[in-house]
Every structure is written in structure tokens, then in C-alpha cells.
Amino acid sequence: MKRLNKPENMILVLGLGIIIYLLFVRPFIGVADNGDFLRMMSTTGLNYYDAAESYADRFFNFSHSRFSYENLFKGFYPSSQIILVLIPRLIGGVFHGSYFDIRLLGAVYGLLLLGATWLLVKHNARGSYIAGLLLGGAILFVFYDIGYLAYFNSLFGEPVSMVFMLLTFAIGLRLTRMDRPTTKGLTVFFIAVLFLTCSKIQNAPIGIAFALIFLRFAALQGEGNWRKLALRFSAAIFLISILLYVTAPKDLKHINLYQTVFFGILNESPDVKGDLQDLGLPERLEVLAGTNYFQTDTAIKQDDPTLQADFYDQVSHKDVLFFYLKNPGRLIDNMKYAANNSMSIRPYYLGNYEKGENKPEGSLSYTYSVWSQFKNNHVPHTLGFLLVFYGVYFAGALFQYFRSRDIRGKVTGELMMLLGLIGIFSFLVPILGDGRADIGKHLFMFNVSFDMMVVTMFGWVLYKLAGTINLD
Known part of the structure; x- marks a missing residue:
């Protein structure tokens, strides 16, 4: 009982x-497919359970708990999610061969989330019982x-990013708290960073940022060949991040480029022809301004052979970056x-319930949704608010950083500043890489x-209170 x-x-x-x-x-709660499931299904040997269901039943409106089994690797989408899906998929195939229950995957994510939670509370309560409970x-x-957990019962890649983001910082903070951090702990940290970075192609910049953190970790007084291992992990995650972006599927790159230019830069542009000229693209493409890759009524079809020479071969995300640097107002x-x-x-726009629950199309579950509803309805949705929020966070992080007198405190501060930088990366990358397409998701x-960052600031307040009043 004491434990x-x-x-x-x-x-x-x-x-x-x-979680249970x-x-x-x-009723079963998941997230309806918007078409993204296909990439992971073709890789991990899954398919839609009901081959005869309508488009409206399969996409957007209803979630699915059952998937049929297919041959593995009919296609390939590079992601660390493959490992997490394959484990329950193979286990499920042995014990329940008629269909794959997506809740097996949800259980995997749930265990990872519980592990991250346990680590964060155990190693960041600073010995205070009440502070630990509040954190x-x-x-x-x-x-x-439910806004987060519903994703667990789906084939979206979002839960991989979420649980390994939490695990990465939980493990990283634990290492900085240790007098003599171990190489085993550093290896586990690297694995968490690897899963986080490789969960989605848009996370590649995160890996590059963590490469810098590994360089800083090398300065800690760890056990054994700590310094050499930290440097090796730094080089490895840097190269893997670059490789992840370079080897992204060609079709996916085409989709992202189309969305970035036509549904991003040219969307509501005051001078479409001028923008096309700045990008080095022919004026005839102005008819595509404001369209997205999945529209069926575009003047020029997205897979039109002429677009290969006139668009896909002519522009890259580097050109997009330079365009925004030249036109900061548009950014x-x-x-x-x-x-x-x-x-x-x-x-x-994606339903949570299965069709068998007889809920209206696209119905959502609002059980345990106070935080997600509060954010969506009451937190300001403005760039000004975000600038103030990030300013306050970084001011606090820098304050703690410069007050720290030892290397462990400095690295802890840098790790927390990295959290803010990841937020900035994650805000800008969708704009630069996919325009306004499905921007919320x-x-x-x-x-x-x-x-x-919100929980971190709350934890910082608890830490300060624990130092001034008795929170034991």
C-alpha cells in the first residue's frame, strides 16, 4: 500500500x-479515416473490414474498430509507426485471425502514455507529495x-508523435536530474527521439534540433563512454532526419508542393501572376490558385502530365522558403x-463513433473533453496571443537558465527551450510544407x-511554491 x-x-x-x-x-471511440489510413494499411498488411461499405461510411463520418488482414508491405510509407502497428497486428493475427481490433493498437499507445506519465511525475515532483499529485x-x-485519446484507436500517426514527445522529455529530464547519467538511459532517450522524429516526415526538423541537444548532453558527467555515445547519437539522429526528408515518397512530395503553392501562397493572393513569376512558374497555372490537390473540379488535373514539367520539376520547398523571406507579409x-x-x-470534421451506434454522421464524443473544449472555445486564436505566450515561456526558461550554475541545470534549461522551439517548428512547417490544407490537423x-509548455509552467509554479511553503 505504501507504494x-x-x-x-x-x-x-x-x-x-x-484510458480503459x-x-x-x-461505445467504441476512435477517429474516422480521412484517407490517410491507406498509407499505413498498405505497409502493415491491413485493409477495410467491410469491402462493400459506401464512401460516406468509410471516410470522415464513422470510426472503425475492425480491419481485415492483408499481405504485408504491399506498399511502404516510412514511419516509426510501422513498428508500433506491426506488434499488435502480428499478435492479433495469432490470437484473433478473423479481423484486427484497432483497440490492440490503442492499448500499445496507452501503455506508452502511462509510462511517460509515471516518469514525469516521479522525477519532477521534487520530493513533494502534493506537488506530485498536482503535476x-x-x-x-x-x-x-478525449481529443488526444480518441486518436489511439485509429491508424493516424498523431498518437506516435504525442506519446514519444512526452516520453522523450520525460527521459531527457530524468537524465539531467542524475548525478551520473547512464549510457543505458542515453540509449533509451535516443530510441524515444528516433521514434518521435520518424513518426511523420514533418517531424524531421525536430530530429535536427535534438542532434544539438545530444551535443550538449555530451558535456554531462555520465558513466562509461557517455561522451562518445552522445556524439554518435547526435550524428545519427541528424543524418536520419535528413534521410527521412530526402527519401519521402515522391507522390507525397507532389501533394505537399501542390498544397503549399496553390492552397498556400496563391490562396487569396492579391497578385497571382506576380507570385507565379517570383516562383519561376508559368502564368497558365493561375487557374489553380486557391485549389487543393484533392479537388476533382480543377481546370488542370493534379496528375496532368504537363504539370510535371511546368510545376513539379520547377519548384521546391526551398523556393517556397525564399518566397516567404522575400515577402514576409504573406508569411x-x-x-x-x-x-x-x-x-x-x-x-x-472526423466522427468518433462507429456506424452501428446509430449516431448522426460525424458525431463526436465529448466525454472528458474539458481541456480540448476550453482551448477550442476560450483560448485566443490569434497570432498576438501566441507571441505573448511564447514570450512569457521563453522569458521564464531563460531566467532559470541563467540562474543555473552547473551544467546539468544549463542542459535542463536548454531542453525546456527546445520544447518551445519544437512548438515553433510545428507551427511553421505545415505552412511551408502544406499551405492551408487541413491546417488544424x-x-x-x-x-x-x-x-x-502549459503543464511545464504549471510545474514551475509548483516547484517555486514547494520551495516557499510546505507542499509535502
């Missing part, structure tokens, strides 16, 4: 209860919200648009970072 009374263990039990209630007790309560309130306009869509944890990692 159960520890804050981290009490929070673990509560978290387990929330939301994800494993009827754990904040984590349960924010990251166990700010799209940043304002992104900010207006930045506080939605969940995609409100593409800002998922921004939301994870934002929420982690």
Missing part, C-alpha cells in the same frame, strides 16, 4: 482508469483528454490563418508542444 500511495503510482492508476473507460468501454493531475487533465498572413486554427486538438504537434 500505491506514492504520487506517481496513484496517478498511474487514475490514468489507467481513464474512454477507449475500451462501449500528475495536470497531465491527466490535459493529455488524457504573416498565413501565420495568422494558422493561429486562427491552432487551438483544436482534435479534427472536428497538421498543427497537432504544435498543440502537443503548447500543452506541454
Whole structure:
């Protein structure tokens, strides 16, 4: 009983209860497919369970708990998610060969989230019982919200990013708290960073940022060949991040370029022809301004052979970056648009219930959704608010950084500043890489970072209070 009374263990039990209630007790809650499932299904040997269901039933409106088995690797989408899906998929195939129950995957994500929660509470409560409970309560309130957990019962890549973001910082902070951090701990940290970076192609810049953190970790006084291992991990994650972007599927690059230019730069442009000229593209493409890659009524079809020479071979994301550097006002306009869509944890256009529940099409579950609803309805959706929020966060992080007198404190501060930088990356990358297309969903990692920053600031307040009053 003494062990159960520890804050981290009490929070673990509560978290387990929330996960079981939301994800494993009827009615089934998941997230409907918007077409993205196909990439992971073709890789991991899954297919839609009902081959005869209509388009409206398969996409957008209803979630699915059952998937049929197919041959592995009919296609290939590079992502660390493959490993996490294959484990329950192979286990499920042995014990339940008629169909794959997506809740097996949800259980994997749930265990990873519980592990991250336990580590964060255990190693960041600073010995205060009440502070540990309050910190754990904040984590349960924010990251166990249905807006996050519903993703667990789906084939989207978002939950991989979320759980490994939490695990990465939980493990990283634990290492900086140790007098003599171990190489085993550093290896586990690298694995977490690897899964985070490789979960989605848009996370590649995150890996490059963590390469710098590994360089800083090399300065810590760790056990064994700590310094050499940290340097090797730094080089490895840097190269893997570059490779992840370079080897991205050609079709995906085409989609992203189309969205970035026609649904981003040229969307509501005051001078479409001038923008095309700046990008080195022919004026005839002005008819595509404001269209997205998946529209069926465009004047020029997205796979028209002439677009290969006139568009796909002529422009790259480097050109997009230079365009925005030359026209910062246009970037700010799209940043304002992104900010207006930045506080939605969940995609409100994708249903949560299965069709068999007889709910209206696209119905959402609002059980345990206080945080996601508060953010969506009450937190300002403006660029100005985000600038103030980030300013306050970085001011606090820098204050702690310069007050730290030892290398461990400095590296801890740098790790927390990296959290803010990941949020900035995750805000800008969708704009530069996919325009305004499905911007709310593409800002998922921004939301994870934002929420982690909120909990971090709450934890910092608890830490300060614990030092001035008795919170034991």
C-alpha cells in the first residue's frame, strides 16, 4: 500500500482508469479515416473490414474498430509507426485471425502514455507529495483528454508523435536530474527521439534540433563512454532526419508542393501572376490558385502530365522558403490563418463513433473533453496571443537558465527551450510544407508542444511554491 500511495503510482492508476473507460468501454471511440489510413494499411498488411461499405461510411463520418488482414508491405510509407502497428497486428493475427481490433493498437499507445506519465511525475515532483499529485493531475487533465485519446484507436500517426514527445522529455529530464547519467538511459532517450522524429516526415526538423541537444548532453558527467555515445547519437539522429526528408515518397512530395503553392501562397493572393513569376512558374497555372490537390473540379488535373514539367520539376520547398523571406507579409498572413486554427486538438470534421451506434454522421464524443473544449472555445486564436505566450515561456526558461550554475541545470534549461522551439517548428512547417490544407490537423504537434509548455509552467509554479511553503 505504501507504494500505491506514492504520487506517481496513484496517478498511474487514475490514468489507467481513464484510458480503459474512454477507449475500451462501449461505445467504441476512435477517429474516422480521412484517407490517410491507406498509407499505413498498405505497409502493415491491413485493409477495410467491410469491402462493400459506401464512401460516406468509410471516410470522415464513422470510426472503425475492425480491419481485415492483408499481405504485408504491399506498399511502404516510412514511419516509426510501422513498428508500433506491426506488434499488435502480428499478435492479433495469432490470437484473433478473423479481423484486427484497432483497440490492440490503442492499448500499445496507452501503455506508452502511462509510462511517460509515471516518469514525469516521479522525477519532477521534487520530493513533494502534493506537488506530485498536482503535476500528475495536470497531465491527466490535459493529455488524457478525449481529443488526444480518441486518436489511439485509429491508424493516424498523431498518437506516435504525442506519446514519444512526452516520453522523450520525460527521459531527457530524468537524465539531467542524475548525478551520473547512464549510457543505458542515453540509449533509451535516443530510441524515444528516433521514434518521435520518424513518426511523420514533418517531424524531421525536430530530429535536427535534438542532434544539438545530444551535443550538449555530451558535456554531462555520465558513466562509461557517455561522451562518445552522445556524439554518435547526435550524428545519427541528424543524418536520419535528413534521410527521412530526402527519401519521402515522391507522390507525397507532389501533394505537399501542390498544397503549399496553390492552397498556400496563391490562396487569396492579391497578385497571382506576380507570385507565379517570383516562383519561376508559368502564368497558365493561375487557374489553380486557391485549389487543393484533392479537388476533382480543377481546370488542370493534379496528375496532368504537363504539370510535371511546368510545376513539379520547377519548384521546391526551398523556393517556397525564399518566397516567404522575400515577402514576409504573406508569411504573416498565413501565420495568422494558422493561429486562427491552432487551438483544436482534435479534427472536428472526423466522427468518433462507429456506424452501428446509430449516431448522426460525424458525431463526436465529448466525454472528458474539458481541456480540448476550453482551448477550442476560450483560448485566443490569434497570432498576438501566441507571441505573448511564447514570450512569457521563453522569458521564464531563460531566467532559470541563467540562474543555473552547473551544467546539468544549463542542459535542463536548454531542453525546456527546445520544447518551445519544437512548438515553433510545428507551427511553421505545415505552412511551408502544406499551405492551408487541413491546417488544424497538421498543427497537432504544435498543440502537443503548447500543452506541454502549459503543464511545464504549471510545474514551475509548483516547484517555486514547494520551495516557499510546505507542499509535502
